[in-house]
Amino acid sequence: MPDQPRPDRPHAVVIGSGFGGLAAAIRLGARGYRVTVLERLDSPGGRAGVFRQDGFVFDAGPTIITTPYLFEELWALCGQQMSDHIDLRRINPFYTMRFDDGSVFRASADPAAMRAEVARFEPADVAGLDRYFADSKTICKVAFDQLADQPFDTFGALIKSAPDLVRLGGYRTVYQHVCRYFRNDKLRMAFSFQPLLIGGNPLSTTAYYALVGHLERQHGVHYALGGTGALVAGLVRLIAGQGGSLRLNADVVQITASAGRATGVTLAGGEHIAADVVVSNADVGATYTQLLAGQPRRRWTDRKIAQMSTSMGMVVWHFGSNRRFDGVGVHTMVMGPRYQGLLRDVFTNKVLPDDTMIYLHRATAADPALAPDGCDTFYAAALVPNLASGTDWGQAVESYRARIQARLEATLLPGLGDSLVTSHVQTPLDFQDRYRATLGSAFSIEPRLFQTAWFRPHNRSEDLAGLYLVGAGTHPGPGVPGALSSARILDTIVPDARAGHGPSG
Known part of the structure; x- marks a missing residue:
């Protein structure tokens, strides 16, 4: 011991x-x-x-x-x-991405399944997939395996690592990096959105974060x-x-x-x-x-x-239903009609857009015990600017929550409004007050x-x-x-x- x-x-x-x-x-x-x-x-x-809340357990x-x-x-x-x-427990597929036209991309650890998914959108991009994963592995080996647990508190440490980091293309953004491998716009979204899950804008986050693709493949995506x-x-x-x-x-x-x-x-x-x-x-x-x-x-x-520069904000709506939506997986990205324009509005222009991008987490797809029998536990996290936008969330919270609900009803959860039994919403204002988060940012x-x-x-x-x-x-x-x-x-x-x-x- x-x-x-x-x-x-x-x-x-x-x-x-x-x-x-x-x-x-x-x-x-x-x-x-x-x-x-x-x-x-x-x-x-x-x-x-x-x-x-009301018999439901929410992360x-x-x-x-x-x-x-x-x-x-x-x-x-x-x-x-x-x-x-x-x-x-390993989750497979890792997540599902639903595009605005209703098409769906499923990410998994199975190389053959991933090639088939890519081929459905753009057969010519299959070769790019193999190169993307090979390069993600190289980036991960240096930027995460070798450097993530090093202090980096001296300028000498930066100078020592600079040649490797330049060689890995860290001066590019994640989106620029992904565009080198895929020509299809939906595939570019599917392989570049991951920085959003840790507060990064794919249009400005360093390409080092392309390592996430390799982490997912090497270790899997898990749920406790x-x-x-x-x-x-x-x-x-x-x-x-x-x-x-x-x-x-x-x-x-x-x-x-x-x-x-x-x-x-x-x-x-x-x-x-x-x-x-x-x-x-x-x-x-x-x-x-x-x-x-x-x-x-x-x-x-x-x-x-x-x-x-602080990360964006999130509106996180936790809710429970008195029925199960068994066609919905543990992790789903609900994409809006825009991608680059939405990211610029949220991160650069700091305005609350009319459209949104939603991460939907259905915990009970993996663990039914987190809700009463026959019920589902969800949370929906929507991308919004941080408090630098000046949005009055005391006034805007309910109308924005209703907007998320309408989007989910129109895409993945038909009849959601009639089955809601519990609800709780967090906005950037709550992140500021509850977690002392600067500007209510979701990820510092x-x-x-x-x-x-x-x-x-x-x-x-x-x-x-x-x-x-x-x-x-x-x-x-x-x-x-x-x-x-x-x-x-x-x-x-x-x-x-x-x-x-x-x-x-």
Whole structure:
């Protein structure tokens, strides 16, 4: 079994219990720290949390697991096997994309099936598919396998990796990259939309994120029985088993410091918790502009944070039906009449468009236990601009929800209105208020080329010794693999408490 932290060992405080924070806590606990996780909400998980309503169970955020080995590592650090506690099921097809004309593309791990899907849209693009997957594998080997768990907090690290990254075409966008392999417009959508699932605009996100295609093929797309909440609950149990603690309704309002070093945190009620190491899984913008508001900052000043491009917003409608829609899979993308124009309106023009693009998650297609018998649990996430648009979501929320409902009724869920029995909506305003998300963004800092690697907020704070950052806004980036990899980096940059000395860096 891993070493159990003793009371005289250094204390690590983790702010936030998203996947990045929970993974960070487990990794620090395995290295001898006494760990306290502080969560301002009334349940763990952050954006990966769970809520229950009228007998339905809803995952609040991420639902696609493409790198199960990153979770398996956390159980292994605690001397356990994840498969003894979590039932991960492969989803096939990975997802279905429904285009505006009613045609459907199904993505899967079967090479023959994928060639057949591509051939239905454009036979001449089948050769491009093979080249696309070969190049995605190369990109993934460098940009993810070799670099995602490296600190990238020195300019030298950037210079060292630059030749490989240039060779991989990172100066192109994902959409430009995909257009090199496919001439059919629908196929270009099908192979370029994935950055939207982690807050990136395919028209501006670096082509490094084409690696997602290889991650899906190599590791599969999985669903955890019990929902994402089952993973969160499992990680919380690991922390408790290490002797760590999780405090809910613990709102950190300040990271305290002395002589340029983090000394702990202060809660909303005035309680101070001393720490040798502080790890923030809070939104990066909130960490620097709110929790460090009184501290001198050389690099990540309020002005610098304001200059960063944040991801788009999302309207997330959770709803339950009193009937099942068995023709609908776990993951479906409902495309609108526009693609590039919609992306420009949302990301660049910051206007709320009349049309939309919807990710529909039907959890009960994989796990009927998440709803009452004969019912379905859904959430629909629609692409919208962040709060920089000036949209008054207090006024617009219901009309926009009704627009999503109408679109789903016209495409995948006929008769939905007559079968609705429960409903809950989140807008960018809720993301701002609930998660302290800058501008209500759904995925923190947008993964553009010059907001990637060294250009992204570092996992080791340049402004305060003993402060570390994990989660979507820091390196390597947003998404579940990014959050888990950011915690992995702590093994490199946080001193090992088992060595018998306190942190010094």
